[in-house]
Amino acid sequence: MPRTRIDPRRAKLHRSYTVEEVARLFGVHRNTARAWMKAGLAAIDDAKPALVQGVTLRAFLEARRKAARRPCPPGTLYCFKCRDGRAPALGMVDFVTRETGAGDLRAFCEVCGTVMHRRAKEAALGAILPGMAVRIMGGEGRIAERPRPSLNCAEQRPQTP
């Protein structure tokens, strides 16, 4: 069963793993495990079957995950379509407040026009979007028959012709 997200902590520190065991452990293909070894995952020696120490495996996958992180610089929200931090189009940002003090930032991507979202505290808006006019919109009232789930924006997406 393939996993979409690999948890490096599944590798046990004091155990060693063959390529097949690595593949089974993380639910990836054997070729993926071999590709990791080509990409720098060190085997314990040159003998066959190739063995990888659990501690090495975990460190390798953690380093990869850390390298894949893409923190948004100030003034940007993450655009899932561009897969990068993008500034809001025309500097227009909405902030929908919720009861807890946190709320949802919502803006259009300046490049592709996709709706971008970010959960934020109202107090942190200045740090996230410095010098940008954020339109603060009231959230829904407390007494609602059915609360709308946060960030559910399926019907607000711009229609593609």
Add this chain to the structure above:
Amino acid sequence: MTKHNAKNERIKRAYFTYLREARRRDEASVDGVAKALSRFEEAAGHRDFAAFHREQAVAFKRKLDA
């Protein structure tokens, strides 16, 4: 890269398979053995298991008591 002894790793691996398959030990029990063995290896300076001497075991015991 952590320090290790490749020959020891393969011996340990065969032993863990034996514990799991022949002795029917639970995975958690094998994990405990693996941890203990790696503590011993570290204390013995990752020396080859083939070069085992009883003094290594005595020194390890002393380290555990300290």
